Amino acid sequence: MAVIEIKSVAKSFGSFTALHSVDLAIADREFMVLLGASGCGKTTLLRMIAGLETPSEGEIWIGGRRVDHLPPRERGIAMVFQNYAVFPHLTVYENIAFGLRMKKLPQAEVDRRVTRTAELMHIEQLLKRYSGQLSGGQRQRVAVARALAMEPDVILMDEPLSNLDALLRLEMRAELKGVLAASKTTTIYVTHDQVEAMSLADRISVMHQGRIIQSASPIEVYRDPAARFVGSFIGNPPMNFLPARRVGPGDWQVAGLALSGPSTDADEADFAIRPEDLSLADAGLPAEVRVVEPLGPHVLVTCDVAGHAFRAILDNETRAAPGDRLSLAPLPGRARWFDRTTQRALSA
Structure with a gap:
């Protein structure tokens, strides 16, 4: 069970408050999207869940265990970054297998997971290539496959499609939704793109100036905005x-x-x-x-x-x-x- 509970979490950088006492509960296997403009605090919140930032106040719980004092490797998470973070000196196979080798899993298990996730992301024919031989969309698929291969309780995604062209984003959105549903993981996805949010999310948390303004299903956020800001931000x-x-x-x-x-x-x-x-x-x-x-x-x-x-x-x-x-x-x-x-x- 990868239920995530964010309890009164705040974050300050000197005199600047990036997050104001955020409370949010994310259900097991739910696809939660944090949506907002640049500077709203969505990436800061994601990084605190990942363990890359420390909350100034509050608690973070994953699967009934408090984790805000734990290092990232002990939180049962995997993360996909905006800039792919694919190792250029490794083949696609070794990129996907990197985390598995760090965990010292048997070779047979490494092979099984790499093959399964490569097939899920439709890159099984690329396993022997190096990242320099891949397109941007292929590199992003490798990054997602590497995260899925860890079989984490939670996958965190920080604007993973923002560097792709419009048509490729459309294709990747459809693939991501199907793959993550099949993987049965809890997903938190950060984006400023409302189309991504509406099409992917089970629930959207709209953020503004370090606060969650509304957290609801895509259709509810669209049809019944809780605040004027939500109505002015959602919709094109x-x-x-x-x-x-x-x-x-x-x-x-x-x-x-x-x-x-x-x-x-x-x-x-x-x-x-x-x-x-x-x-x-x-x-x-x-x-x-x-x-x-x-x-x-x-x-x-x-x-x-x-x-x-x-x-x-x-x-x-x-x-x-x-x-x-x-x-x-x-x-x-x-x-x-x-x-x-x-x-x-x-x-x-």
């Missing part, structure tokens, strides 16, 4: 936001449009809607078209609504041009509302 393009004014209990005005919203004592809030949750209607938000981008299956239209940039994803047969005026209606049940002061979600 992200949520639209407009100021809203309360005119009665549960009744709001947004850019002149009357909408039902949360019952709150606040007179102001932020109305939010995703671009794909809008449709053309006779009565809607008044929008003036600024830019039209045909994107194959749909059209992305950037508009001005009450002086705010506002995007809508519409059917690819929509005829719109800069200067046109549209009326955009939110789809029923898709709008979200955020407290103007706390930036946290309000219940409609």
Whole structure:
């Protein structure tokens, strides 16, 4: 059982606090993604789990055992780095076998594990090559195979696909998800790429300024962001936001449009809607078209609504041009509302 518990973990570098008392529980065999922009603390948290950084406060538990005082080799983990860290003077076979030889496993067991993980990563035909003869994608597969060969309780991945081109990232994402599910390990994966996070994760922990803002399934993070930051960070393009004014209990005005919203004592809030949750209607938000981008299956239209940039994803047969005026209606049940002061979600 590789349950991971992070209890009130904080990290400071001098006067700078990189992590503020983070609490997180990760289930056995769960694929957890730490998602956030550069500087949010996600890699610092990963390095503390790995034993490469020491927490300033708090505890880290793996499999019911406290590990924050243990060296990395005693934590039952394997790590895949962003820059591959493949040894250039060793063949692919010896790269995968490196950790196994350090553990002094019998040669037959080394052969078995190297062969099995090479087949999982589709690099069995490359075992006799040196890393200088490999492409970037092949080197990344070697790095993942080396981690899997250790048969660890936990695999940690620090932006392992960021150096690959777009098509190769797509292929590797699909392979990784299948391979890690088959390996039955608990995985923590760090990325700033929301597409990777949405496609790979069982659960996403969105981080911002050293804190976990929301930890939930990909669809919940996407549909029900717990804070305005989550809605503005998740989605391509992200949520639209407009100021809203309360005119009665549960009744709001947004850019002149009357909408039902949360019952709150606040007179102001932020109305939010995703671009794909809008449709053309006779009565809607008044929008003036600024830019039209045909994107194959749909059209992305950037508009001005009450002086705010506002995007809508519409059917690819929509005829719109800069200067046109549209009326955009939110789809029923898709709008979200955020407290103007706390930036946290309000219940409609």
